[in-house]
Amino acid sequence: MTRYNSTILSESLKVYFIMGSMNCRKTPEEVLSEAIAGGITMFQFREKGPESLIGEARFDLAKRLQQICRLNSVPFIVNDDIDLAIALDADGIHVGQDDQPARSIREQIGENKIVGVSAHTLKEAQQAIADGADYLGIGPIYPTTSKDDAKEVQGTKIIEELRENGLTIPLVGIGGITLTNAIPVITAGADGISVISAIAAADDISGTVGNFVRVVREHILELRRLEA
Known part of the structure; x- marks a missing residue:
């Protein structure tokens, strides 16, 4: 048993905000509070x-930042630092392909925590699932300046490939996602979007997040209507 079943986790991934102090024009606490609002x-x-x-x-x-999340019932995930995640009793951890494998992470963090893994190919995705990942971060979908170590831009084709191969694990797209290009990510089969700079650097953080939430949820409802 993991902390969140796949249905609950797919809901939690709808608008997944990633941020560290270097991404902020205000204090990180202000940015996170406005994003939660x-x-x-x-x-x-992600520091x-x-x-x-x-x-x-x-x-x-x-x-x-974890305390702000807890007060607002928002899952708090640590990027690539198992010691920090354990010390904080975080809700989970997200790791990349160059970090510890998910199997090792799971053994250390326990069965009741969320383990997310970045994947760029079908093979990486299948291995992450076999190792115990709860969700996969797929990308970079579009060009991004938020990560110095970003891989080659994938577009939405990798999300489509994972779904076409029968993977039902929750997926979240990441990399250069904005309000104007978010819809194709959901259409391709992602459960949600991960955003860094489009939220952290926004003049109106709360309003921008609200627009992301509206776009994602409205498009998911439209896809469900068309599939019915």
């Missing part, structure tokens, strides 16, 4: 890259 469904703490916090300052920020 707008309706984000999950949050990932990586130039000018990112380290040591005690990083831990303290993570703790403060």
Whole structure:
């Protein structure tokens, strides 16, 4: 048993906000609070890259952001730091292909936590599922400047390929997603979208999130109507 079954988890992935201090023009606490007010469904703490916090300052920020999430019943996920995830008793962890394999992560973090894995090919996705992943982050869908280590742009074809091969695990698209290009990601078969800069750098964070939520949910409802 994992903490969230696939139906609940797919709902939590609808508008998945990823952020660290280096992504913010306001304080991270303000950015996260405004994003939650707008309706984000999950949050990932990703403190990586130039000018990112380290040591005690990083831990303290993570703790403060986790408290904001807990007060608002938003799942709090840690990016690629199993020690931090365990120390905080985070809701889960997300790892990439160059990080520890999901099987090792699962053994350390336990069965009642969320384990997300980035996948760029069908083979990687199948291995992640076999290793115990609860959801997959697929991308980068579009060009992105938020990640220095981003892989080659995939477009939506990889999401379509995973679904065509019978993978039913919750999927979230990531990489360069904006209000103007989010719909094809959902049409391809993703359960939701992951967003960094389009939310963190927005002038109206709450309003921008609200628009993402509306676009995603309305399009999912339309797809269900067409399939009925």
